[in-house]
Amino acid sequence: MKPVFAKIPEDLKEVFAVRVTNLPYFSTEFHFHHECQLVYVVESEGKRIIGDSVETFTNDEVILLGSDIPHVWCNDSKYFDKDQQEKSAHSIAIFFDPEKLIELLSHFGSVKKLESLLKNAGRGISFQGKTKEKIKELITTLKEQENLSRLITLLKIFEVAIQTDEYHLLASSGYVNTYHAKDNDRMDKVFKYVFNNFTRDIQLEHIAELANMNKQSFCRYFKSRTQKTFIEFLNEIRIAHACKLIAEGENHIAGIAYNCGYNSLSNFNRFFKEIKGISPKAYSKQISLSAPGE
Known part of the structure; x- marks a missing residue:
């Protein structure tokens, strides 16, 4: 996009x-x-x-x-x-x-x-x-x-x-807008596809095809525009959705992992901690303690 x-x-x-x-x-x-x-x-x-x-x-x-x-x-x-x-x-x-x-x-x-x-x-x-x-x-x-x-x-x-x-x-301290008016609709297709399909298995090869690029070229292109890898971006989308589910009262961690596109609970826990700094269970407890009336 x-x-x-x-x-x-x-x-x-x-x-x-x-x-x-x-x-x-x-x-x-x-x-x-x-x-x-x-x-x-x-x-x-x-x-x-x-x-x-x-x-x-x-x-x-x-x-x-x-x-x-x-x-x-x-x-x-x-x-x-x-x-x-x-x-x-x-x-x-x-x-x-x-x-x-x-x-x-x-x-x-x-x-x-x-x-x-x-x-x-x-x-x-x-x-x-x-x-x-x-x-x-x-x-x-x-x-x-x-x-x-x-x-x-x-x-x-x-x-x-x-x-x-x-x-x-919100944005990181080193963030710089590196987009150019000459960019075509590649990022538009990629972002929309990820928003609609992040709960499923997304193959990098398929995303590169959407952008009409080979995998290696797409990886360089995506990082030059977003300052992060595609996998980092996908995990941020998924973990953000996990945080929303936890805030809405969902407390079955394995179910949350599956609903966010993870087939491995260990991978979910690892990426959640990398992005949020704490485990999903600790985050859930933190949300509960900060809820009104608690």
């Missing part, structure tokens, strides 16, 4: 614009743009790629993206079922020009903290805790406002964001 350069949205005027999405599913186009983007996912779930970060997403997340970081929110396959009427993809996104925003605010005082925030946003920022709740409330309010009231609310959002430590960065 190549990230397509995009100037979004077309109605972005002086500093910022708001876009509300309420559709059966999100677009699966992997893209990047100069404008920064603050996203509140009101309702939806699936897999999310931001830079080299691969995770599941669900309702209620708030993400800040810096300039030119490739990203996509891709819904689970059930969202594309024509008989499924209950699922929807609802989000509120704020797009803003970072240079214009900094220039505007520099007339009122120091912008060093804002510049630091936007630098971190180059890796993608996921807000947590009370900070997330405050930003969600402000984004929802801003959606209904106009003109000066909307600008004031935007400034309140940044005031909350620059003062908090309730967040984690």
Whole structure:
């Protein structure tokens, strides 16, 4: 899936614009743009790629993206079922020009903290805790406002964001966008195939065929674009899905391993620990202890 350069949205005027999405599913186009983007996912779930970060997403997340970081929110396959009427993809996104925003605010005082925030946003920022709740409330309010009231609310959002430590960065510290506009649709085919088939056995030879390349060339191509091997990427997708199943209350580890595409429990345990830093059982216990009311 190549990230397509995009100037979004077309109605972005002086500093910022708001876009509300309420559709059966999100677009699966992997893209990047100069404008920064603050996203509140009101309702939806699936897999999310931001830079080299691969995770599941669900309702209620708030993400800040810096300039030119490739990203996509891709819904689970059930969202594309024509008989499924209950699922929807609802989000509120704020797009803003970072240079214009900094220039505007520099007339009122120091912008060093804002510049630091936007630098971190180059890796993608996921807000947590009370900070997330405050930003969600402000984004929802801003959606209904106009003109000066909307600008004031935007400034309140940044005031909350620059003062908090309730967040984690998504892409790795060394991540660099190495995609090029000349890339064809190879990555698009690969990502979509993996999203739809990661619970099955996926052969590298078949993936290379999808990309119209031999296995060796594809391996070099994929790593040069994603900064990870295809096997690393596939395991990240599978382990992210395992974490989702555990968070939803599934506690039969062997069953989780099978449902994520692993035929060997030992391999599942090994990859889970490599990616998450703890075993599946320890992760399940950690989730249980942190659950409300526990």
